Amino acid sequence: MDKPVRRTAPPELIAELKTLLGERLSTSGAVCEQHGHDESYHETASPDAVAFAQSTEEVSAIVKACAKHRVPVVAFGTGTSLEGHVAALEGGVCIDLMGMNKIVSVRPEDLDVTVQAGVTRKQLNEFLRDQGLFFPVDPGADASLGGMAATRASGTNAVRYGTMKEAVLSATVVLPDGQIITTASRAKKSAAGYDLTHLFVGCEGTLGIITELTLRLYGIPEAISAAVCSFPSVEAAVNTVILIIQSGIPVARMELLDETSVMAVNRFAKLDLLEKPTLFFEFHGSQQGVAEQAETVGAIAAEEGGERFTWAAKTEDRSKMWQARHDAYYAALALKPSCKGLTTDVCVPISRLAEAIGDTRADISQSFLTAAIVGHVGDGNFHTIFLIEPGNEKDLSEAKRLSGRMVERALAMGGTCTGEHGIGTGKMHYLEKEFGPAVDLMRTLKRAIDPLNIMNPGKVIRV
Numbered sequence: 515m516d517k518p519v520r521r522t523a524p525p526e527l528i529a530e531l532k533t534l535l536g537e538r539l540s541t542s543g544a545v546c547e548q549h550g551h552d553e554s555y556h557e558t559a560s561p562d563a564v565a566f567a568q569s570t571e572e573v574s575a576i577v578k579a580c581a582k583h584r585v586p587v588v589a590f591g592t593g594t595s596l597e598g599h600v601a602a603l604e605g606g607v608c609i610d611l612m613g614m615n616k617i618v619s620v621r622p623e624d625l626d627v628t629v630q631a632g633v634t635r636k637q638l639n640e641f642l643r644d645q646g647l648f649f650p651v652d653p654g655a656d657a658s659l660g661g662m663a664a665t666r667a668s669g670t671n672a673v674r675y676g677t678m679k680e681a682v683l684s685a686t687v688v689l690p691d692g693q694i695i696t697t698a699s700r701a702k703k704s705a706a707g708y709d710l711t712h713l714f715v716g717c718e719g720t721l722g723i724i725t726e727l728t729l730r731l732y733g734i735p736e737a738i739s740a741a742v743c744s745f746p747s748v749e750a751a752v753n754t755v756i757l758i759i760q761s762g763i764p765v766a767r768m769e770l771l772d773e774t775s776v777m778a779v780n781r782f783a784k785l786d787l788l789e790k791p792t793l794f795f796e797f798h799g800s801q802q803g804v805a806e807q808a809e810t811v812g813a814i815a816a817e818e819g820g821e822r823f824t825w826a827a828k829t830e831d832r833s834k835m836w837q838a839r840h841d842a843y844y845a846a847l848a849l850k851p852s853c854k855g856l857t858t859d860v861c862v863p864i865s866r867l868a869e870a871i872g873d874t875r876a877d878i879s880q881s882f883l884t885a886a887i888v889g890h891v892g893d894g895n896f897h898t899i900f901l902i903e904p905g906n907e908k909d910l911s912e913a914k915r916l917s918g919r920m921v922e923r924a925l926a927m928g929g930t931c932t933g934e935h936g937i938g939t940g941k942m943h944y945l946e947k948e949f950g951p952a953v954d955l956m957r958t959l960k961r962a963i964d965p966l967n968i969m970n971p972g973k974v975i976r977v
Contacts, residue, residue: 518972520605523562527583531565531607534575538566538613549590549600549608553655555856555902555910556598556939561588561608568613570686570694570725577723578692580607586968587690589719591632591658595665596857597938599718603972611660614725617641625731626683626700631660631724647731650675653934654840660724665936666716670839673892674766674798675732677934682715686726690964700728713959718936719970721963735798738766740832741808742795743815743823744788748772748875750818751791752868755891757814759864763807767796767836768892772875774849775842775886782845783838788822793891794839796832839888846886846899853884853901856910858917858940860924861895861933870923871896877916883909885916895933937974945975 531539540546541563550560562585567573580587586606593600602608614630617638621627622645629638636656638649651662653669661667663685668677675681684698697710714722745751751770758765770793771779777789793815797807812823826832838845847855862870871887878885878898889896898920902909921931921944931937931944946953956975960967967977 518603521585522605523580523585523607524583527579527585527607528563530579531563531576534572534579535565538568540564540566546608549593549610550602552593552595552598552600554596554598554938554940555854556601559601559603561602562605564590564608564610566610566613570614570688573609573611573688573723573725574692574694576607576609577688577690580968581691581966584966584968586971587723588970589660589664589723591661592634592656594655594657595661595938596935597932597940599665599936599938599970599973601939603939606968609723611723611725612658614660618726620645620647622647624700625733626728627731628726628728629659630726631658631663633659635659635662642731643734646734648734649681649729650732651678651681654843659727659729663715663724663727664717664719666934668890668893668895668934670767670769670836670890672890672895673768674764679712679715681730682711682727683730684728685711685714685724687714687722687724689722690966690969716936718938718974720960720974721969723969735804737801737804738796738798738832739804739808740767740794740796740826740835741811741823742787742792742826742835743812743820744790744792745815745821746790746819748791748871749868750820751793752864752871752891754793754815754818754820755867756864757818758811759892761810761814763810764799765795765807765811765892766798767794768890769794769839770871770887770889770891770896771839771842772871772887774884775846775888778845778849778886779838779842782841782848783834785838790821793820794835796836842886842888843899846901849886850884850901852903854904856900856902856913856917857897857935858900858920859895859897859933859935860920860929860931861893862924862927862929864891864894866927866929867891867894867896870920870927870929873923874898874916874920877919881912881916883912883916890933893933894929939973942974942976
C-alpha cells in the first residue's frame with residue numbers, strides 16, 4: 515500500500531479557523547499528537563491543527579473552510595476506537611466534538627432522546643436514571659455517542675437490545691461541503707426514501723460528521739440480576755449459549771472469558787473465579803421473570819458441565835462483576851506490564867462460534883505470544899487481545915499473522931472481519947475479501963458524497 519500523501523493545512527486556512535474559533539483552535543504539537551491516535555496499536559498520525567467545536571454550525575463552517583482548501587477533516591470523540599480511526603493519515607484538521615455535550619431533549623413518552631455528538635453513554639445514563647430510563651448500548655469504554663454511531667458500536671447488551679444500528683433513529687450530519695442535513699424523523703419506522711441514517715451510522719466519518727443523534731431509550735427493568743458460571747471447555751460454554759438462545763430466554767448480557775482472561779481478571783480485580791472458560795450473564799425483567807430466567811439458565815449450564823453457578827442480585831456485586839469484565843483488556847495488559855495490546859474482533863454465525871474460538875485458541879497455544887479471548891457470545895462476536903512489546907517487529911508480525919488467520923477463518927464460516935471494532939485503517943484489505951465487487955459500490959458512494967476525499971481519508975475503503 516502506498517504511503518499517504520500529506521495535505522498540510524496552509525497558513526491561510528489556519529488563520530481563517532483562528533478567526534472563527536479563537537483559542538479553541540490549537541496547533542500545539544502535544545495537542546495534535548494526542549488527537550492523532552486512539553487506543554489501538556496503530557502509529558500516531560497527528561493533524562496540523564485541532565478545532566474544538568461547540569455547535570453543528572461551527573462544524574459546518576470548519577468543514578467549508580477545509581473543503582475550500584482541499585484539506586482533510588477527521589472527527590474526534592473520546593479516542594477509544596481500536597482500528598486507527600482517528601489517525602490523521604494525510605494531515606489536515608481534527609474536529610474535537612467533546613465540547614458538544616448537551617442533552618438536547620428527552621421525550622419519556624416516546625422513549626427517545628436527542629443528544630449532541632460529544633455526550634458520552636455514562637453521562638446520558640446518569641441523566642436518564644431519575645426518569646426511569648436508560649440507553650443500553652455498552653461497548654465498555656465511556657465512548658462518545660457520536661463516535662459510537664460512527665463506528666456502529668455495540669457491546670455487552672447487544673444480544674437483547676441490539677447495536678447502534680438499531681439504537682439510532684435519526685442523525686444530524688455535516689456533509690463534506692459543509693451542508694447540514696437530518697437523515698430521518700423521530701418516527702419509530704419509515705418507508706420514505708433511502709435509508710440515509712444507516713448510511714452514516716458505521717461510515718467511520720468518511721462520508722460526513724455526525725453532530726446530533728436521536729436515540730431509542732428503554733425503561734429501567736424492575737429487577738436485574740447477574741450470574742457467573744465456569745465450564746470445562748469453550749465448547750461447553752458456547753453450547754450453553756446456543757441452547758439458551760434456542761430456548762428463547764431473553765438474556766440481557768451473555769459474555770465469555772477464556773481461561774487466560776479469567777486468570778487476568780482474578781489478578782486485576784481480586785476475584786476468585788475458577789480459571790476455566792467462564793460465562794457472565796445478566797437478566798432483566800420482573801422479579802419473578804428474572805428468577806425464572808436464571809433458574810432455567812442454571813439448569814442448561816449444569817447439563818453442559820457448568821460449575822459454581824453463582825448469582826449476584828445486589829447492585830454492588832453486579833457492578834463489581836461487570837467492571838471486571840469491562841476491565842478485561844487492562845487486566846490482560848497487566849499480565850505483561852511492558853506490553854501493549856493488539857486487539858482484534860470477528861463475528862461468526864453462532865453455530866460456528868465454538869469452532870472459531872477453539873481454532874483461535876489452538877493457534878495461540880502454538881505461538882510464542884500471550885493472548886486472551888473475550889466474547890459477546892450471544893451474537894457470535896469475540897475479541898482477541900495479543901500482548902506485544904512496543905517496537906518489536908517480530909511480535910507485531912506474529913500478532914498480525916494470528917489476527918489474519920482469525921479473519922480468514924471467520925469469512926470462511928460465513929462471518930465478518932469485524933463485529934464491532936470497525937474497519938478503520940487496520941482491516942481495509944479484509945473488507946475487499948468480505949464484500950468483493952460490493953466494495954466498488956461503496957467506493958462510488960464515497961466519491962459521489964466526498965469527491966475531494968477530505969472526510970477521514972485512508973479509512974474503510976481506498977479511493
